[in-house]
Amino acid sequence: MMTTFKGFISKYREKFSLPSPWDSIVIFLLNILLxxxxxIIAHQNFINPxxxxxxxxxxxxxxxxxxxQLILRVLKTIIIICIFGYLLILLCGTIFGEYSFYRVYDDYRSMMYTMEENPYPQDIIVSKLLxxxxxSKVLRAIDFDNPKVRNFALSATTKHFADIKKMKGYGYYRTTIQCFAVFKEIKTRWNYVNDPKGNDYIASASESLQHFSGDCDDHAILMAAxxxxxxxxxRLIHTDEHxxxxxxxGSQKDLDNVIFLIKKVLFTEESKNKEIHYHIDERGxxxxxxxxxAYYPGGKFMSEEILGELTLN
Incomplete structure (x- = not known):
């Protein structure tokens, strides 16, 4: 009985193994693919110094x-099963949209680019602020559901980067690209004008659309809307006078991809040889x-001192 079982194992080991030196070559290639x-996953989840x-x-x-390499050397007698399992996992990811062949390439490309561009400034903003x-007045002014504001935002997304959203690999960041289109349209048209002396006038987003003019809080309200x-x-950040x-x-992985989008696809000239500026909140x-x-998303901060923040969930 034992002899028969050993013979069965030996028979199928031969079927699922490869002859030398092909086994070593396939193990090396599969190792790289794994x-x-x-x-990428480890890079995104481990603290980056x-x-x-x-x-x-x-x-x-x-x-x-x-x-x-060590694991695959142990499993080399069933290397064909290992190859099939790897391809099956990526095929499922491609079909169900979780982690496709292209997403692996896209994440790797973005990660390597941001590592080359390292470091990027960052601060942790905690919730215990002033x-x-x-x-309440600012929240009312951010009237994003006003038809004028909504129509303006929609027109910006058709005017800027409309073709890029359709390109392979960028669909996952469609909303981010559309937000950048809104940023570009407002940046292109904004005219800074002070409030009346002694009066902190807060214009609603729909009001600012009439002339694209106002001070920093008017701009921030329109951009947020x-x-x-x-x-x-x-969200809005409040500093001493700004x-x-x-x-x-989102996460570190999202940041890698967004930095690549900004510097290599959407704002190549504006961000050339410049850093991406961002904050990290207490939840990471x-x-x-x-x-x-800022001439591009992630431009240099005008003021570093942070006193308060207002998030629109």
């Missing part, structure tokens, strides 16, 4: 590579600067 997506030279990420890649000034109108999540808007980007979410002083 290491890359696992490395933003060193000038990313030695921590190089060591991480080597550790994952060696680990998979009350936001004129909060436009971003909100196309499905983005904006208010500016930010929009939610990343917010990108959309101030009127």
């Amino acid at each position: 290491t890359i997506p696992v490395f 933003h060193w000038k030279f990313p030695i921590d990420r190089i060591l991480l890649f080597i550790i994952i590579l060696v680990a998979f 009350p936001f000034p004129n909060k 436009g971003v909100k109108a196309v499905g983005g999540v904006p 208010i500016y808007p930010e929009m939610l980007i 979410q990343i917010w990108l600067n959309l101030d009127y002083t």
